[in-house]
Amino acid sequence: xxxxxxxxxxxxxxxxxxxxxxxxxxxxxxxxxxxxxxxxxxxxxxxxxxxxxxxxxxxxxxxxxxxxxxxxx
Numbered sequence: 001x002x003x004x005x006x007x008x009x010x011x012x013x014x015x016x017x018x019x020x021x022x023x024x025x026x027x028x029x030x031x032x033x034x035x036x037x038x039x040x041x042x043x044x045x046x047x048x049x050x051x052x053x054x055x056x057x058x059x060x061x062x063x064x065x066x067x068x069x070x071x072x073x
Contacts (some may be wrong), residue, residue, distance in 0.1 A: 042071075043070065043071070044071075
């Protein structure tokens with residue numbers, strides 16, 4: 001097997017600033033998803049009841065609509 005000539009040899013491309021920015025953005029996305037997960041874990045998981053009320057309407061805040069503020073807020 002013969003060695004490739006210098007005309008066929010192509011050096012590996014070097015990492016430039018855009019590669020570094022791509023790595024930084026990947027780390028930022030992973031950190032943001034982790035923080036979002038921990039923030040979401042603080043809230044209780046409540047299964048809504050099957051019967052939401054009498055069906056007597058009235059729009060938002062009307063009869064049959066219960067609003068409970070989030071904890072700590």
